[in-house]
Amino acid sequence: xxxxxxxPVLTKEYFLNLGPQHPSxxxxxxxxxxxxxxxxxxxxxxxxxxxxGHEKMAENRTYKQFMPNPSRVDYxxxxxxxxxxxLAVEKLMGLEVPERAKYIRVICSELNRISSHLLWFxxxxxxxxxxxxxxxxxxxxxxxxxxxxxxxxxxxTYCYCRIGGVAKDIDDxxxxxxxxxIKRLRSxxxxxxxxxxKNVIFIHxxxxxxxxxxxxxxxxxxxxxxxxxxxxxxxxxxAEPYEIYEEVDFEIPVGEKGDIWDRYMVRLNEMEQxxxxxxxxxxxxxxxxxxxxxxxxxxxxxxGEVYFPFESARGEAAFxxxxxxxxxxxxxxxxxxxxxxxQALTEVLPGTLVADTIAILGSIDIVVPExxx
Amino acid sequence: xxxxxDILVGGWSLVKGLEVTIKxxxxxxxxxxxxxxxxxxxxxxxxxxxxxxxxxxxxxxxVACGTCMRVCPSQVIKLQGEKDKxxxxxxxxxxxxxxxxxxxxxxxxxxxxxxxxxxxxEYELADESRWDGVIDLVRYFEESAR
Numbered sequence: 001x002x003x004x005x006x007x008p009v010l011t012k013e014y015f016l017n018l019g020p021q022h023p024s025x026x027x028x029x030x031x032x033x034x035x036x037x038x039x040x041x042x043x044x045x046x047x048x049x050x051x052x053g054h055e056k057m058a059e060n061r062t063y064k065q066f067m068p069n070p071s072r073v074d075y076x077x078x079x080x081x082x083x084x085x086x087l088a089v090e091k092l093m094g095l096e097v098p099e100r101a102k103y104i105r106v107i108c109s110e111l112n113r114i115s116s117h118l119l120w121f122x123x124x125x126x127x128x129x130x131x132x133x134x135x136x137x138x139x140x141x142x143x144x145x146x147x148x149x150x151x152x153x154x155x156x157t158y159c160y161c162r163i164g165g166v167a168k169d170i171d172d173x174x175x176x177x178x179x180x181x182i183k184r185l186r187s188x189x190x191x192x193x194x195x196x197x198k199n200v201i202f203i204h205x206x207x208x209x210x211x212x213x214x215x216x217x218x219x220x221x222x223x224x225x226x227x228x229x230x231x232x233x234x235x236x237x238x239a240e241p242y243e244i245y246e247e248v249d250f251e252i253p254v255g256e257k258g259d260i261w262d263r264y265m266v267r268l269n270e271m272e273q274x275x276x277x278x279x280x281x282x283x284x285x286x287x288x289x290x291x292x293x294x295x296x297x298x299x300x301x302x303x304g305e306v307y308f309p310f311e312s313a314r315g316e317a318a319f320x321x322x323x324x325x326x327x328x329x330x331x332x333x334x335x336x337x338x339x340x341x342x343q344a345l346t347e348v349l350p351g352t353l354v355a356d357t358i359a360i361l362g363s364i365d366i367v368v369p370e371x372x373x
Numbered sequence: 374x375x376x377x378x379d380i381l382v383g384g385w386s387l388v389k390g391l392e393v394t395i396k397x398x399x400x401x402x403x404x405x406x407x408x409x410x411x412x413x414x415x416x417x418x419x420x421x422x423x424x425x426x427x428x429x430x431x432x433x434x435x436v437a438c439g440t441c442m443r444v445c446p447s448q449v450i451k452l453q454g455e456k457d458k459x460x461x462x463x464x465x466x467x468x469x470x471x472x473x474x475x476x477x478x479x480x481x482x483x484x485x486x487x488x489x490x491x492x493x494x495e496y497e498l499a500d501e502s503r504w505d506g507v508i509d510l511v512r513y514f515e516e517s518a519r
Contacts, residue, residue: 065446068478132394139403146415153417153492159478167479168417195393200383297484 013041018357020049027368029342033349033357040357043349045342050372058332063089063163063299066332070319071157073334074370076119077313079112079148079158086161087242088308088319092301093163100288101165102243107178107281108148108160110274114185115144116313117267117274120365124264125196127362128205133196140188143181150174163299165291175282182275192268206260209352210360213258216347221340224315225266226364230258236311248280260363267365300327314338314365334373338366412496419477420493422470424514427489433514434487435465441481441490447474450481465511472498473506 019030028049034042054073058066070085071078083105090097118141122134145155151174152160152167160167196202212222214230227234233252237245253269255262303325309318315337324330341364349357405412414420424433437454449471457464482490500506 061446064480065444065478067480068446068476072476136397142403149418150415151417153415153419153479154477157476159476167483191393194389196390198386199390200379200386 012036016354020046027366029361029366029368029371031345031357031361033354035354038353038355040349040352040354043346043357045345047339047342047368047371050369052369052373054373055332055334058329060328062327063301063329066329067162068157068159070334071159072369073336073373074312074314074317074338074367075156076367077112077116078156079152079160080109080310080312081317082158082161083109084308084310084312084317085319086163087310088306088321089163089299089301091308092304092306092321092323093299095164095292095295097165097292098289099286100169101290101292103281103285104166104170104290105161106243106245106248107170107278107285108152108158110278110281111144111148111178111181112158113313114271114274115141115148117271118144120267120313121192124362124365125202127358128202130196130199130202133192136188136191136195140185143177143184147174147177147181150177162291164295165289169290175285178278178282182279185271185275189268189272197264197268203261205356205359206264206363208257209260209356210348210363211257211259212344212348216344217258220344220347222315222344223337223340224311224313225263225270226258226315226341226344228252229255229262229266231256231262236309236316240309242308242310244281244284245277247284248277250277260359263363263365298327300325309335312337314367314370315341336370336373338368339371342366342371414494414496418492418494418496419479420495421472421475421477421498421508422481422490422510423493423517424468424510425489425491426514426518433465434489435468436463436487437465437468438463438486440484440486444480444484446478446480447476449475468510469507470510471507473503 013034013036016033016035017030018033020028030046030049032044032046033040052072054069057069061069066085067082070081073081118137122137122141125133148158149155151170152158212226212230214232216222217227217230217232222230223234231254233254235252236242237250238252250273253266253273255266301323303323305320305322307318307320309316311317316335317337318335320331320333320335321329322331345360345364348360352360424435426433437452439452442450442452451467451469452465453467454463455466456462477492479492482492498506
């Protein structure tokens, strides 16, 4: 027996699933959009499709055994996470690291930051419909991957830092390659600007679109280039310097309004600043051991807890480790920047067009496995 | 007036963009045609682990102590040792790794007290079955000698 629905069918507003399998979402992100025609009324990001349980895994692994995991949390800036985890454990243990190891870690971290930003540059423009820049920046990125592959032995998920130093020393070939790469990247800026920054179509699609207000950004805990794009000069490397960031001279690029254009410019300028950090670090690179002596084979930090924030390519990431004095951590909590950055979208997206949603999603540079971890 | 200026400036920016692309055409090709051109692996490349052959004795030094087995985060390694009466020392008989679970962290290589583990340079490890990832390193070692 057919039933009749007495309520009228509403056609003014309807729902659209953006994802979980969508070419522009950089992973399995689902955004539930409530639309009024082409305009967005409500946006609800639904996460959790790529959950692998890294935090729970940590409880069943020793401090050393957890080493391969952090770089898989955010595979695009794997070295930075690997670095951050090691720093957190060292802080918990009160371990002093040799100077040379610190410099090597910072050089590799900044290289990884550039590679992450280059990938963002390519994929973001591909979201906007430009395919050519993607190929150019992947060509540049390939040089970094080869350089890091040369010393760490892997191209993406690095496991090079060790508790108390690094796995092995760098050599002249790596240093020469790095300096050549910086020279090459700087010669490419004009190409990138001619191809993208000055392009009229690009300017029309990004200027005054997707404005994240300063107050909203601070309310949601947005960090990294997204926050700096709003005009807040906050960078963990400056606010709470770790490693050798106090000794090198670099600036924090900031935007004005917080639209896509500002975020784009902040990231481009940040790559240049990373180049400066690498150059200075190579110039100051001291001689000496790369691994602290007297690091116990069994890592058993004293009872206590530590919160260690560091600047990943996407913002402030942190490791919170609770130790109960045994070989296994009691709890590891990872603070990921993409989670907060994504949540701010619920306030930014309403009122924009569907086509702009893709541009905004691309511009905040989310890595979904990092959110789900 | 502003309308025509916008068109001119905008059009010129597109021409400048095309100029970059056209210049690029005359630069050497960077893409490597993979199956036809082979890639040289970097010296620190990490493939699956293997037993290192020491040139002075022509064999490996694995004594089946099991340090690698205990340190492995993913329980990839299973090994079995037996006392060799001629050598009067324990020697490994079977050394199984399940490569499909390995995350190549290198803890086994670093923790080996005899330093007889090393990374191989193999990178074409795609297989048809999940069991093809299970390798007996002792047999692999003997076969590589031939």
